[in-house]
Amino acid sequence: MNKMLENPNDEVTQSEAPLMEHLVELRTRLIYSFAAIALLFVFCFFFAGQIYTVLLGPFVQAVGGSVEDVSLIYTAPQEAFFTELKVALFGAIFLAFPVIASQVYMFVAPGLYKRERAAFVPYLIATPILFLLGASLVYFGVMPLAMRFFLSFEQNAPGQASIQMLTRVSEYLSLTMTLLLAFGLCFQLPVILTLLARAELITAENLKSWRKYAIVAILAVAAFLTPPDPMTQIGLAVPVFLLYELSIFAVQFVERSRAKREAESENDAA
Numbered sequence: 001m002n003k004m005l006e007n008p009n010d011e012v013t014q015s016e017a018p019l020m021e022h023l024v025e026l027r028t029r030l031i032y033s034f035a036a037i038a039l040l041f042v043f044c045f046f047f048a049g050q051i052y053t054v055l056l057g058p059f060v061q062a063v064g065g066s067v068e069d070v071s072l073i074y075t076a077p078q079e080a081f082f083t084e085l086k087v088a089l090f091g092a093i094f095l096a097f098p099v100i101a102s103q104v105y106m107f108v109a110p111g112l113y114k115r116e117r118a119a120f121v122p123y124l125i126a127t128p129i130l131f132l133l134g135a136s137l138v139y140f141g142v143m144p145l146a147m148r149f150f151l152s153f154e155q156n157a158p159g160q161a162s163i164q165m166l167t168r169v170s171e172y173l174s175l176t177m178t179l180l181l182a183f184g185l186c187f188q189l190p191v192i193l194t195l196l197a198r199a200e201l202i203t204a205e206n207l208k209s210w211r212k213y214a215i216v217a218i219l220a221v222a223a224f225l226t227p228p229d230p231m232t233q234i235g236l237a238v239p240v241f242l243l244y245e246l247s248i249f250a251v252q253f254v255e256r257s258r259a260k261r262e263a264e265s266e267n268d269a270a
Contacts, residue, residue, distance in 0.1 A: 025107060025110075026107060029103040029104070029106060029107045030103075032099070032103050033096070033099060033100045033103050036096040036099040036100070037089075037092045037093060037096045037100075038092075040091070040092035040095045040096050041088050041089055041091075041092035042088075043092075044087070044088040044089075044091035044092050044095070045084065045085070045088035048084040048085075048087045048088050048091075049084075051087050051088075051090075051091045052083075052084070052087050052169075052173070053067060055087070055173065055176050056070055056172075057139060058138075058139060058140075058143035058144045058147055058176070059147050059167075059172065061140075061144040061147075062144045062145075062147030062148045062151055063147075063151070071166070072166075072167050072168065072169045072172060073166050073167070073168055073169070074169050074170065075168060079168070079170050080169060082170070083169045083170045083173055086170075086173060086177070087173065090173075090177055097128055097131070098128065101124055101127060101128065102124075105120065105124050108120070123191050123194070123195060126190070127188060127191055130184075130187040130188055130190065130191065131184035131185075131187060131188065132184075133187055134180075134183035134184040134185075134186060134187030134239075135180045135183060135184045137183055137235070137239060138176075138179045138180050138183045139180070141235065142179065142183070142231070142232055142235035142236070143176065143179060145231050145232070145235065146227060146229060146231060146232045146235075149229050149231055150165060150229075151165055153165070175227065178225065179225075179226065179232070182225040182226065182236065183236060183239075186221070186225075186236065186239075186240045186243075187239070187240070187243060189240060189243045189244060189247060190243050190246055190247045190250055193207065193244075193247040193250070193251060194247065194250045194254060197250075197254045197255065198254055202251065203251065203255065204248050204251045204252045204255060207244070207247060207248045207251060208248060211244075214241070214244050215241060218237050218240050218241050218244070219233075219237050221236075221240075222234075222236040222237040222240070
């Protein structure tokens with residue numbers, strides 16, 4: 001009778017121990033990630049001006065001159081200082097991404113089999129590559145087109161009122177950072193869908209049947225994340241839809257690989 005009363009407590013104790021270990025491990029990985037961001041934040045703060053000059057690249061391309069031809073303003077005494085803080089934080093997160101990704105892998109890896117760890121590595125490599133592809137599309141393509149579109153509303157003709165675009169440093173930074181992060185995150189779609197397929201939560205047939213809904217969702221996300229101009233929205237929607245189609249082929253590859261492994265296991269068992 002005493003043993004029967006003690007068993008529930010023993011089971012609770014045994015279940016709490018692994019949970020506490022996971023929480024301690026999660027805390028350690030978070031500390032390392034935040035420490036990397038904090039150190040890189042201090043480093044990037046001293047080079048905030050240079051980083052902001054790099055972020056001005058699309059504006060320079062739109063103007064068609066040099067960085068000296070770009071003029072920005074700030075309307076509050078503290079605006080320029082807080083903008084530099086945001087630039088430093090953006091640079092720190094961008095540079096710390098490999099550290100953060102490695103910490104995520106180190107947290108997940110102990111719970112995976114050796115074969116699963118090897119299968120997880122390509123996703124770890126593909127994530128920053130796809131993020132950089134999305135950010136590059138913004139920097140070299142979408143953002144210059146958007147800035148040319150906004151600059152086209154300037155007016156300096158004889159007999160008309162002069163209209164000039166005087167861009168605030170904080171507003172330009174917010175727009176650029178939003179687009180860089182939005183495109184970088186949206187370009188993770190193949191990784192997310194392929195991982196869901198490996199977990200057997202979705203199939204290629206599901207993705208094909210959801211295609212019309214995916215188009216509507218992609219257009220809605222593009223309209224929400226980008227400025228209200230058609231070029232920027234199309235610039236995000238079209239690549240993401242192409243990535244959705246690419247994800248279908250990736251999921252089919254995962255399904256074929258799984259079927260092959262299951263067939264080999266059945267042959268070995270026989």
